[in-house]
Amino acid sequence: MRAGSAKVPRSGALLVSRSRIVIVGAGFAGYKAARTLSRTLRGEAEIVLVNPNDYFLYLPLLPEVSAGVLEPRRVTVSLPGTLRGVRLVLGEVDGVDLGERKITYVDPEGEAGELSYDRLVLTVGSVNKLLPIPGVAEHAHGFRGIPEALYLRDHITRQIEMAASSEDPVESDARCTFVVVGAGYTGTEVAAHGKLFTDALAKQHRRAGNGLRGDRLPRWMLLDIAPRVLPELDERLSRTAHRVLAKRGVEVRTGMSVKEATQDGVLLDDGEFIDTQSLIWCVGVRPDPLVQETGLRSEKGRLCVDEYLRVPGHPEVYSCGDAAAVPDLTHPGQYTPMTGQHAVRQGKTLARNVAASYGYGQAQPYKHSDLGFTVDLGGVQAAANPLHVPLSGPLANAVMRAYHLAALPGNRVRVAADWLLDAVLPRQGVQLGLVRSWSVPLESSSPELAHSPAGAVSSQRSDDSDGSDRDH
Structure with missing residues (x-):
């Protein structure tokens, strides 16, 4: 039902009987919006999360x-x-009809569906950012979803195991070399954790008697065109992260990137060729392509909204998070950065404003200044600036873990238990083989899903026969 058949709930707010609010995307912004709306409206509206x-x-x-x-x-x-109180619809939205007020989607089994809406919330998030560098799309893998993380864990484990069994020193060195492009949050943390992981795996193989050549540890390189790691953060956090990485043995090369990627390695800007089977792409994110497909006004791929998170000209449509260009009222003329901290708070504000459109409370503009950031550097190391107080080492690690446990909407005990077990038990280095390289292409509008492209069968045979992940 739409406007015209309103009733007056006991609270006194005017609400359309069982009005439908459709939320697209369950990232930080979408999840928070759904949770806040369900607690605010308490069943007075149908909330559907796609x-x-x-x-x-x-x-x-x-x-x-x-x-x-x-x-x-x-x-x-x-x-x-x-x-x-939130109805979940499994599906990937592929169209928005603003005139008919409906969305279309494809469910996990390939069936098409559609949903009408009275209010639409677009929180579709972001995908891997691509650059026009030859070979990257074919030979690199991103880091935006569970399939990519599981693939990377298996891939790292497999490379160390194959390096340990190889009699060719050149091949062994190549398999023990890992190149991470992008020294922002994700790239820095992937390199920091990855180095500890591969060092532990290498030591296990040595104790088993089939170790790598000599005492040489796996090589990790972290590249970024920026002049320092974590260029978007305070310089003190950047210096802390650089110091920890360098001490651990990670080669940090700033002002440097990849010129070309091949099956055998990567060519750097300075002409050096690095033999490697592992290129991890963490250069940043771009808004989900669905934003452009709506035909609404956008800014660098992000949907333009006002300070109330509404789409101009379409008061029934709201958006926030990575997919939206939200005016930054703390820095006039700019947009809020694409961070989880902003997405969560925007989701809460958006939910309150949607409820206000039905008469529950009053709409408020989004305004938030960051409270600081934390960077996980693996082990007991971290860098943090809560309330802009710079911290490093175990204290920063404690602050970082406390923050994550507080921010997690579930699984807190299980996460804390895993941290405790990791502190006292050796790391498990086994590959499950659940995700193949062709399942996690870098160029994907849905990195949260494992893919099955044409030729997957032959690719898998190649994987199984030679143990290599370079099957593109």
């Missing part, structure tokens, strides 16, 4: 999944289990 998966992914802890610290289910929070 998402490809039945879980909310807590992205900040994903590097710990790829390094074997956390099991994948620890960073995935059940949507049906935590969003009471």
Whole structure:
């Protein structure tokens, strides 16, 4: 039902009888919006959440999944289990009809469906950012979802195992070399955790008697065109991260990037060729392509909204998070950065404004100044500036873990238990083989899903026969 058949609830607010609110995407923004709306409206409206998966992914802890610290289910929070009063529809939205007020989607089994709406919330998030560098799309893998994290954990384990059994020193060195492009949050944390993980695996192989040549540890390189790691953060956090990485043995090369990627390695800007089987792409994110497909006005791929998170000209449509260009009222003329901290708070504000459109409370503009950031550097190391107080080492690590446990909407005990077990037990270095390289292409509008492209069968045979992940 739409406007014209309103009733007056006991609260006195004017609400259309069982009005339908459709939320697209269950990332930080979408999950928070759904949770806040369900608690505010308390069944007075139908809230429908459309998402490809039945879980909310807590992205900040994903590097710990790829390094074997956390099991994948620890960073995935059940949507049906935590969003009471919210109807979940599994599907990937592929169209928005603003005139008819409906969306179309494809469910996990390939069936098409559609949903009408009275209010539409677009929180579709972001995907891997691509650059026009030859070979990258074919030979690199991103880091935006569970499939990519599981693939990377298997891939890292397999490379160390094959390096340990190889009699060719050149091949062994190449398999023990890992190149991470992008020294922002994700790249820095992936390199930090990855180095600890591969060092532990190498030591296990040496103790087993089939170790790598000499005492040489696996080589990790972290590249970024920026002049320093974590260029978007305070310089003190950047210096702390650089110091920890360098001491651990990670080669940090700033002002440097990849010129070309091949099956045998990567060519750097300065002409040096690095033999490697592992190119990990963490250069940043771009808004989900669905934003452009709506035909609405956008800014660098992000949907333009006002300070109330409404789409101009379409008061029934709201958006926030990575997919939206939200005016930054603390820095006039700018947009809020694409961070989880902003997405969560925007989701809460958006939910309140949607409720206000029905007469529950009053709409308020989004305004938030960051409270500081944390960067997980693996082990007991971290860098943090809570309330802009710079911290490093074990104290920063304690602050970082306390923050994540507080921010997690579920699985807190399980995450804490995994951290405790990792502190006292050796890392498990086994590959499950559940995700193949062709399942996680870098160029994908849905990195949260494992793919099955044409030729997958022959690719898998190649994987199984020679143990290599370079099957593109």
